[in-house]
Amino acid sequence: MTTAQNTPPHTAHSGRPIGAVYADRGRSHFDILLAAMVVVVILSGIGAAKGVSFGTIPGTGFEIITDGGFFLFPLAYVLGDIITELYGPGAARRAILTSFAASILASISYQVIIALPPFPDEYGLAKQEALELALGPVWIVVLAGLVGFLAGQSLNSAVVSRMKRRTGERGLIARLFTSSGLGELVDTILFCSIASVAIGITTIEQWAEYTILGVLYKVIVQYAMIPVTSAVIRWLKRTDPTYQRQLAAATGPGSD
Template sequence: MSTNFASRPRGVYDIVVALFCALLLISNVSAVKLIQFGPDVEVFGFPILPIITDGGAFLFPLTYILGDVLAEVYGMKGAKRAIFIGFAVSVLASITFLIVGAAPPAADWGNQAAFEAILGFVPRIVAASVLGYLAGQLLNAWVLVKLKQRTKEGSLWARLLGSTVVGEAADTIIFCVVAFAGIITGGTLLNYILVGYIYKVLIEIIFLPVTYQVITFVKRREPSYETPAR
């Protein structure tokens, strides 16, 4: 009797989804740390400096770039599948950290307090990330798909920027409020929201040439992708 194996799909959807989920998980854990740049500066009582963000800011914007790739190439159905896989993996990570943190430590392991201080906060970060991410990514995909139905293969830049402006607004506001309300307040919280939003949109703008290349690369390697005849 011969040994049977399932054939691997010819496209690259699974690779894009794997990267999407990996970046999401790394960002969730990194977001535990708040980061501050610059001295204290206020204008009319509103804190302009320092710039306050979190560790997730380094990689999380890249999930929106991959989200754009998913929506542009695979449509709303393919994007939603990836988004919900990311949701499930994030929830699993949160539950796992919670259970491990609650489990009794070994007698000669002295890092329980450190574990709880960092990963013990992850469930709230993940809750904030999941809520913001679901709203933001779904809106991002929906706006991009709707714009593509109007523009077809043209004006990709408008789809990428338009979807990001809407999706990142929802994501940033929900994440910042759920994750840090009560921990940082007032003008500091507003500073955190505005800086995070502007930063993420700027990253999308800066990475537009890269996003174009990635989308082109993925489209060429998807046998089922159909480009309308010119």
């Protein structure tokens, strides 16, 4: 006869509570980087719905046109570079798709918020009008960002991962320099072409000024950030136990 002592404790077949069970989330930095990218993409989508003009460059007639998300969006590429370098192109694709799934959910939520009936007083109606003006066109910006960022960041990630396969741990700065310009160029052209309607750009000249300035600004910011980006990547590599295990396995006895 089986005694109680022989019955495996805390099992689903024992008929008793099995206690609290949790999945292992690991010890990498990926979840923090992913959360940061999601926040940056969502806030950039809101900010980019506002057109911004800093006037014209004296003596040129070139108008400095951008959008309200210009100061945030380069961070998404910096985070993409870090994720690709640490966790590979598969993780980068997951981060990109997760970011835009969250951004799409946000834009749908904005439309639901706008559609809900406001308070009928003067303040309620004024707020309703403000929400319609501020959040109404965000879905166009999200669509533009989805097309541009998917294409640009995918190219950016592909360049980083291919160069890393050839050079290994060496050549980090070269990878960041090479990938940044290509990704930002493709992204900005696609984004500006679609988002112009939401921002209020109505002429080819304004579109060209918006696009040229966007490419130059984003590439300059990314290049200026490369010393910081590379330092962050090296620190994360040292402190991420999953990366250290993979590095030890790749460089240990018997490795190529």
